[in-house]
Amino acid sequence: VSDDGLDGLLARVLDGDHRALARVLTVVESGDEDQLRTVTAALHPHAGRARVIGLTGPPGVGKSTLGNALTGALRAQGRTVGVVAVDPSSPVTGGALLGDRIRMQAHHADPGVFVRSSASRGHLGGVAATTPHAVTALDAAGFDVVLLETVGVGQSEVEVAATADTTVVVLAPGFGDGVQAAKAGLLEVADVLVVNQADREGAGALATTLAGMRDLGVPPDGWRAPIVRTVAVRGEGVDGLAEACEQHRAFLESTGALAERRRRRAAQAIRGIVLERLGRAMVAPEVDVASALPQRVADRQIDPFTAADELLGALGADVRPVRPTRRADR
Numbered sequence: 001v002s003d004d005g006l007d008g009l010l011a012r013v014l015d016g017d018h019r020a021l022a023r024v025l026t027v028v029e030s031g032d033e034d035q036l037r038t039v040t041a042a043l044h045p046h047a048g049r050a051r052v053i054g055l056t057g058p059p060g061v062g063k064s065t066l067g068n069a070l071t072g073a074l075r076a077q078g079r080t081v082g083v084v085a086v087d088p089s090s091p092v093t094g095g096a097l098l099g100d101r102i103r104m105q106a107h108h109a110d111p112g113v114f115v116r117s118s119a120s121r122g123h124l125g126g127v128a129a130t131t132p133h134a135v136t137a138l139d140a141a142g143f144d145v146v147l148l149e150t151v152g153v154g155q156s157e158v159e160v161a162a163t164a165d166t167t168v169v170v171l172a173p174g175f176g177d178g179v180q181a182a183k184a185g186l187l188e189v190a191d192v193l194v195v196n197q198a199d200r201e202g203a204g205a206l207a208t209t210l211a212g213m214r215d216l217g218v219p220p221d222g223w224r225a226p227i228v229r230t231v232a233v234r235g236e237g238v239d240g241l242a243e244a245c246e247q248h249r250a251f252l253e254s255t256g257a258l259a260e261r262r263r264r265r266a267a268q269a270i271r272g273i274v275l276e277r278l279g280r281a282m283v284a285p286e287v288d289v290a291s292a293l294p295q296r297v298a299d300r301q302i303d304p305f306t307a308a309d310e311l312l313g314a315l316g317a318d319v320r321p322v323r324p325t326r327r328a329d330r
């Protein structure tokens, strides 16, 4: 997209034009920092109105099916919904992009629904770096709710989920137990716990284990994640899920925790940009010195701290060493 064309597109996004939004999301995912910057500068001031709901969980538990059903429930309440499905290429469903598209065709003719599936991986920073900006774009485009689906397998995916106001962790019998989910850091980020595929054997046992794990700790913000059972393929329990999200939202608003979440999301976006830049700087030709450095350290010419100073100096990064404060300094 040319820079002139981009300005026009951005104006149309703010008017709620879905085709312009799709093209702007392509720019966001491309990882072109100059253009991403233009996009963000134009859209950031207009975002902040949408409720952002994250759906995460192990591959194949039914996140997309549930997201589709939840979209239907929200539409029935008269809310518009923008969906971002990140990297839906799990080993279980073998890349469910096509299946997701077919499922979401239920909402295809509905102008109150917009769906974006992005399987973009590979550029530095990956999906975790660009997802907050995609959420901003959908928010600025005026959707009442932004649904963010990520596969909760790695830390970055869990972090992506944590950029939401309300994080729904979806589990299902036969896809790992509560203990595994806890180890993956999934329970920690859960505001609502869903046992999907509740029509299958083991759903009750999974819900019991989850309740036990949840009640082991005291929630830092005072919210105890409700456990909702759903059969996403039949739409069962989905109104209950929408209600649980609504209650969590009311909790966030009444306790001031929403502002805290928004700050957390902002911090996440800043970190993503910094990491992206540092990552690029580390492989830039100017820092070829990196290849000579390890040899000098190995030859005992310099110590690793001096080498790190040299490298950071070459990057132009102002990253000072940590100095613990001594008593005399206080």
Ligand SMILES: Nc1nc2c(ncn2[C@@H]2O[C@H](COP(=O)(O)OP(=O)(O)OP(=O)(O)O)[C@@H](O)[C@H]2O)c(=O)[nH]1
Pocket: 058, 059, 060, 061, 062, 063, 064, 065, 066, 088, 089, 090, 092, 093, 094, 095, 096, 099, 151, 196, 197, 198, 199, 200, 230, 231, 232, 233, 234
């Ligand atoms: N029995 C049963 N099957 C379900 C239910 N919900 C989803 N499924 C099936 O589970 C399979 C995976 O569903 P998806 O919605 O693609 O799961 P996902 O978590 O989005 O998968 P990835 O995006 O690949 O991680 C599909 O064949 C669904 O039809 C349910 O409540 N009960």
Ligand SMILES: [Mg+2]
Pocket: 063, 064, 065, 088, 096, 100, 149
């Ligand atoms: Mg999916």
